Amino acid sequence: MSDVHQNTPVKLPKNTSPMRVVDVVVVGGGVVGKACALGLAQLGLQTIQIAPDLDQTIPAPQGTEWGQRIYAFSPSTQKLLAQLQLWDALDQGRMQPVRDMRIFGDRGEKHDQLHLSAFEAGTPQLAWIGESNIIEHTLDQASRFQNKLERITGVVERIEVDSTEAILHLNNGATLQAQLVIAADGANSPIRTELGISIKEESYSQSAVVANWKCTHAHLETAYQWFLSGGDIVAMLPLPNKQVSMVWSTSPENAADLLKLDQAAWSQRFSSIANGAIIDQLGTLTLNSMPAAFPLRRIQASRFIGPEVNPKVVLIGDSAHVMHPLAGQGLNLGLRDVATLLHILGKRESFRMLNDKVLLRRYERQRQGDTSALLWVTDKLKKLFSASSGTEKQLRNWGLGMVNRSHFIKRRLIERALGDIDFE
Ligand SMILES: Cc1cc2nc3c(=O)[nH]c(=O)nc-3n(C[C@H](O)[C@H](O)[C@H](O)COP(=O)(O)OP(=O)(O)OC[C@H]3O[C@@H](n4cnc5c(N)ncnc54)[C@H](O)[C@@H]3O)c2cc1C
Numbered sequence: 001m002s003d004v005h006q007n008t009p010v011k012l013p014k015n016t017s018p019m020r021v022v023d024v025v026v027v028g029g030g031v032v033g034k035a036c037a038l039g040l041a042q043l044g045l046q047t048i049q050i051a052p053d054l055d056q057t058i059p060a061p062q063g064t065e066w067g068q069r070i071y072a073f074s075p076s077t078q079k080l081l082a083q084l085q086l087w088d089a090l091d092q093g094r095m096q097p098v099r100d101m102r103i104f105g106d107r108g109e110k111h112d113q114l115h116l117s118a119f120e121a122g123t124p125q126l127a128w129i130g131e132s133n134i135i136e137h138t139l140d141q142a143s144r145f146q147n148k149l150e151r152i153t154g155v156v157e158r159i160e161v162d163s164t165e166a167i168l169h170l171n172n173g174a175t176l177q178a179q180l181v182i183a184a185d186g187a188n189s190p191i192r193t194e195l196g197i198s199i200k201e202e203s204y205s206q207s208a209v210v211a212n213w214k215c216t217h218a219h220l221e222t223a224y225q226w227f228l229s230g231g232d233i234v235a236m237l238p239l240p241n242k243q244v245s246m247v248w249s250t251s252p253e254n255a256a257d258l259l260k261l262d263q264a265a266w267s268q269r270f271s272s273i274a275n276g277a278i279i280d281q282l283g284t285l286t287l288n289s290m291p292a293a294f295p296l297r298r299i300q301a302s303r304f305i306g307p308e309v310n311p312k313v314v315l316i317g318d319s320a321h322v323m324h325p326l327a328g329q330g331l332n333l334g335l336r337d338v339a340t341l342l343h344i345l346g347k348r349e350s351f352r353m354l355n356d357k358v359l360l361r362r363y364e365r366q367r368q369g370d371t372s373a374l375l376w377v378t379d380k381l382k383k384l385f386s387a388s389s390g391t392e393k394q395l396r397n398w399g400l401g402m403v404n405r406s407h408f409i410k411r412r413l414i415e416r417a418l419g420d421i422d423f424e
Contacts, residue, residue: 025178032317032334033184034139039342041149055153058136069132070245072328097125100222106229129237166312180354181313189319195306204296207255209248211291216283226274231386255293304364
């Protein structure tokens with residue numbers, strides 16, 4: 001045995017550990033990696049999770065300060081968190097259910113609007129808006145008490161794969177041998193690169209500026225999104241206590257300017273866009289967090305398992321796909337990877353190893369379909385609303401109104417937003 005303690009993230013001393021043998025290793029300490037590691041351990045698999053930041057304590061969010069990283073959690077995410085026994089442990093006072101979504105075109109006319117409603121869809125809510133830290137804190141707490149899960153603070157430097165297993169070399173000289181490696185190592189996934197899995201990548205030449213605001217009008221539990229002429233997209237997502245979380249996708253130059261605005265300049269900016277509709281809807285907006293900007297791109301890995309011959313590695317989360325945040329689905333999609341993987345491994349026939357090709361191909365087949373569909377929709381929406389010709393403008397605004405009148409299309413859109421997946 002090495003000197004790694006069960007369940008507490010520790011830094012290993014250099015070059016002293018013999019090879020450890022476990023069932024599964026999860027590489028990455030984001031929400032997707034944490035949820036996957038916990039779920040695998042709950043299946044009874046001896047699991048090690050490795051990431052450089054696992055020793056950092058994520059405090060439970062509290063008080064009037066709201067975290068910078070705010071997500072829309074879809075019902076598929078709620079289902080997974082409930083399965084991991086976490087949903088009921090989340091502070092529901094910091095989770096805002098979304099009952100309606102209103103998406104507006106760039107002509108500023110009232111009927112250029114798509115309205116999706118939980119009531120019409122026969123569901124209590126379309127999504128929840130909450131802080132990333134609320135999920136991460138709860139995942140960390142649950143992981144500490146899961147005796148099949150061991151967390152190591154470190155970095156994977158190299159991976160070797162042969163016909164029976166994968167071997168990981170860590171930055172401290174330690175080596176780990178596992179039947180299966182889960183790469184949850186983010187958009188720049190070093191494991192994906194090392195395995196030679198190619199990606200389709202496109203920069204949107206946009207950044208997302210995020211900030212939280214207090215508003216004087218009630219947000220009516222509604223998520224608003226305005227497509228502005230010129231290609232900017234402003235989303236205002238409802239938070240508890242008369243607050244909203246903004247995601248403003250814009251050119252990198254405008255993003256840099258927005259980050260420099262003071263409160264008065266922000267108010268002026270809001271009144272000058274979308275024909276003043278943002279202010280009309282939400283009232284006076286007062287900044288309640290430091291704005292921050294993230295570059296936006298689209299990535300899709302050509303394969304979700306690798307290497308091609310004798311796969312022993314599964315890609316999940318941003319290592320497999322990255323999308324524009326206009327649909328607020330990136331993390332949800334990653335957590336659907338986790339749900340599918342847990343389902344396939346949990347239901348595997350007793351004669352199959354964890355890295356059985358049949359299981360891994362089943363995972364890849366299921367996840368590539370969901371991912372391609374969502375990437376296609378978000379990409380096409382983004383491009384349709386960036387197009388500047390008069391005809392395209394006319395078409396997209398007219399299209400919003402038309403979709404709004406079609407119960408069939410709205411139903412399909414809501415199903416996508418809810419993210420329900422059918423397991424094979
Ligand atoms: C502005 C913006 C708004 C968004 N809003 C939403 C939203 O509303 N809803 C939604 O669902 N999604 C949203 N997303 C997407 C979401 O943020 C990502 O999809 C999600 O955070 C990806 O999580 P992950 O765990 O896959 O990757 P990451 O969070 O990037 O985690 C990767 C981990 O891997 C570790 N790592 C990397 N290399 C190594 C190595 N060699 N060894 C060990 N560890 C390693 C890193 O340290 C890190 O811990 C948004 C994104 C942006 C930019």
